[in-house]
Amino acid sequence: MNQKRISMQMVLFSLIGGLIGFGAGEWMMHELSGKLPDWLLIGLYIGQFAFFVGLFCLLAEMISPRINGIGWRQRYVGFSWKMLVPATFVMLGTAGLLFQLLYGSDLQRSSGSDSIVMLLDTSGSMTQTDPDNQLFEAAADLIGRMDNDMRVAVITFNDQATVLQPMISLSNPADRQAVMQKLEDHEGPSGGTNIEAALTTALDLIRDPASKAGNSTVVLMSDGYSSVNTNQALSPFQQMKIPIHTVGMSTVSADGTNLLKQLAAETRGTYTDVVNAGQLSSAFGQIYDLNRQDRNLLGDRVGPDRDSLLYAAERVLMMTVIGTLLGLALGLIFDNKHVAKSFSIGGAVAGILAGLVLEAGFASTDLPGVLLRLLADLVLAAVLTLFAVTIPASASGQSDRGSFSRRRYSPTESLDAGSSGSKRFN
Template sequence: MFQRRVNLLMVLFSIIGGVAGFFAGEALLIWGEGRMPHFFLMGLYFGQLALWVAFFCLLAEYISPDINGKGWRLRNGRDGWKLLVPASLVLMLVAGIALQFVYGLYFGKVKPPQDILLAVDTSGSMTETDPDQVRLQAIRNLIQSLESDKRVAIITFSDRAEVLQDLTPVADQSMKDEVLGLLDNMPEPDGGTDIAAALTVSMELISAVSNDGRNSTVILISDGFSEVDLDQALKPYQEARVGVHAIGMGAENQQGNNLLKWIANRTGGTFYEVDKVQSLSGVVTQIYRSTQTWHLVGERTGALADSLYYAIVRVGCIVIIGALMGLGAGSMFDNRYLVRSYLVGGAIGGLLAGLILELGLQGRGPDWPAYFYRGTADVLLAIILSLSTLLVAYKQSSSMDGADSFSFRNRGYGGRSQNGREAQGTHRDFN
């Protein structure tokens, strides 16, 4: 008989598993960004999330076997624990690697920015905000890390904007050294802040090479505020699909930070608020890397920020991840009907989680931090997975009906041995 049941303890434990997976995932993202390829990072992210959720769901059913019946705990409970890691961590590690590889592919004319323009504030307030010129060291570190196919330009701005270095190839170390040497000629901090002028001059450099067929991006660093006609200043960026990534130095400069956030949002870029100048170099590097590739639980920037194709691919990948998490969870209970229930429930949870990630991370929802949307998606997926047997009817496995069994293993108990004799002590119905 098919039935719909829910294990309330499993629902509670799934929330715990989702929260644990979220915090572990955030720690992994903080540590792993820039240290490992995105495909492996996403494999680990979803692998550990699946492990936490599966562990707590299995623990809940082992404590209170409302879905499978008490007989399952005695017959197959130990085998469920044996399958825990292969059916969650290993399965999702492989799936995460494969799906991130697909999501990170460039198609058609889409390609990462090859021209990097750095617009650096040199106004008088920088003597207090950045007395040790940390922003120059951040630029040096970035230039040293650029690949050979990149070009870089440096624009300085205070009361007006000037080009310190036009777009220049950095194909080898000697070329990089020439650009780095120009940083010693950076103007001393003085005057006010004209962000509109910085945007105008940066776009003039981009327009001058628009026939080269290269994509561009701008990294804007400032601690000030100025009056900017955003419609006029940003229209060329929107038409050329050039993202402006803005860094606000100093939490006390809220008016200026709000302006920079608007500039980033309206051009498909990202905004970072840096309270401590010592962290500036890491932020600049993170922005650059985010323009070169993207991952399933992060924001797409620049020309691809509003891409319908990549939006569909991301949601589709998360649906597959949810379905595979359900497949793994159902297989631990050794019941093909449960596998179907968890497979469907996981796909539904994956669909909702994918929509939350896509809409939230791409700025189509409230202006909340990215980790909020990741946490919501992780926990929601875990909850819906635990409710699968309520959403999709299933049939309990019976020890007297081998047709209901779904197994990856060939046991030496719980059925007939090769010589036809029944194995001892396990072929019973405890329900």
Template sequence: MQRKLNLLLLLFSLIGGAVAFVIGELMLGRLLGDWPSILVVGLYFGVVALGAGLGCLLAEMISPSLNGWSWRRRYLGLSWKLLPLSVALLLGAGTLMEFVYELNFGGLRPVKDIVMVIDDSGSMEQSDPGNSRYTAARDLVMRMDGDNRVAVLTFSDQAAVVQPLTSLGKAGNREQVTTAINTLRTTQGGTNLSGALSEALNVINGDSSSGRGAMVILLSDGVSRLDTSTELRDYVDRGIAVNTIGLSISDPSGPALLKAIAGTTGGQYYDVADANRLADIFRQIYDRLGDRTLLTERTDNTQNSPYYAALRVLSLVLIGAALGLGLGIVFDNRHLAKSFGLGGIVSGLLAGLTLEFGLGGHAFVNAMVRLLAVLLLAGVIALFTAVVPVGEGRLTRRGHGAKQPSRRPSQGYSPRGNRSSKGFRTADKDH
């Protein structure tokens, strides 16, 4: 049992982790949103296990300083066969922890109902002469999932319900909503934000379905009067976020009010100068809706939740421990499994903290944060053999090598010494 470090294993593990990161990012970009996120995250960590496992195995094949030359001669073939088991172990651990991470606890309800509140006052003729806001709303409806429900309201001096909450899972309903949006035109009048928000809440409250969360997207280009402390109380009590979009507002009091509405209700404010960007903003709001995975930024109503922050870190700790144990299984060595497993706990803790406090709103920064987390998982585990002693010790039953010949006492041999053929005892030799 010795503390030792295989620098080649550390290097190859980091290289394998980096290659796994590239493959994992391609999977996230192409599969997340189309495939179940539970499966995508599980596959991501499975690829990490494959990359790190291949790197460690190749390094010990070249220089078996941790597992010994006898392992290379007798058990290398078994290690290659055990590598898929390590990948399956981490795929299962990643899938399980992602499943737990996506559960809603403490009465938390996923947002499935979306109410679009669109300003059609006279000033919109200058702010949005091409009616891009209606195109953006129509495109968003076509993008929504089948388990979403959507409602459309317009407002100027008064608010009007264009389409009540409608399920998009039923045949023909999506076309019904888009047809209703196509009929909208700019009217005359002022900007009554108070009436618009009140009517939007009536639409939500008038629905009999329970267990569904709701969100409001409010678009306006004007200035209004609204007491956020009193008129938004029901929104706050119900946990309904209002995401606000300010379109070409020259009066600074307009954006200030929209920011206050979003901030009070837990939504976000978006400032847009060009109406042609509205489709991107609508899509961005929807894409951030309910986005909660171990590998991405939380953008739902758990964004600032200390519970889900701790759960992410704990999940990565368990995934790191599973990765370390899997590497020990690959080498069929209980001492390496212990060392790598403890290293996995530490590496998972560091990776979890990196993801929790590093992920933000920029896609490139998020990718670099994930790269650092993967390198921490792969690198810290490889370093831990310098902390926890390792030695030879199979996890499975030893293979059958050449049998050692049994020693039989020769004629005249006595445990007490050697005797000559005449029976005289000779002196024992010191060994």
């Protein structure tokens, strides 16, 4: 007769393992983001999370073997320890990095820009709109968060345009810090506004072979207006498919706002309006996220694909497979086909729920990513172990535990403490 049983101790221990895996994963996301490629980082996150869940499920069963029975603990726990790392960290980590490669931006990087040219207004009017020089602080903050594979150049403009920083790679931390220091040390604003000179200087810099500009994007911030021959100034950008993202203050200059909107619209860029200089850092960050078009399996999608139903479904599907593999990993650890089947079904359900938590959370709430990942991790850890395990007994009363590799129990072995004349299967 088939029997079903849920080990609440395993559910609790799995949650503990999930919490530890979550904490370790978030530490890696914080410390290694930008230093490791996303596909490797996500693979490590998922692999170590699976390891801790598997470890604590194994500990729970060793303490009270309700699923595999006393015979497993007495004879085969050594095999379970040998299977722990391959079945969890290796298998789930490999799945995670492959899924991130398929889902993420690493295969789509050519669709975004790898070079950004910043055009920053230093005209005299900025003394009123930006008395604390927050424009250059915002630009420095943006450069500090850019990925290592990016290149950046900075051009300041008032009556004329000046290249403050020629195009430089940010792969070297010392070079990145040097650019940020130039921005922080820049002198205060003065003079008039010449946006056309800024655009011409940016174009010359991009065209210079020494710049190695590659796929470029221009980010222009100004609070003023100047006369611009838009047909002549924008034609090269349109031909080279270089978007110009503009940031302005409509409360300061309506004519300037209209010009910035035109520059953005005719080059397929975006216009962002800020009320005060304190919003510049957020505006630059949004432009950068849009430019990068990143898709992270455990994070928010940014860029044109943010609201894509295709990528929403893909995330949920991949999380479903990850949950299924996590359930299968437990079956491999316990060397039990019936455990693998039941927990794989539970893992699939857990994966669907975890995927929906991430997708719905990032799409429709303002909850931070760390909280959404916590909820998804706890769902994965708990739901798969809530599914009852069914282990069939043969008609003769012999117990075939469904080992992947061997028939481990003799007909006379009792699988539960205190059961002498009959077998109790979980």
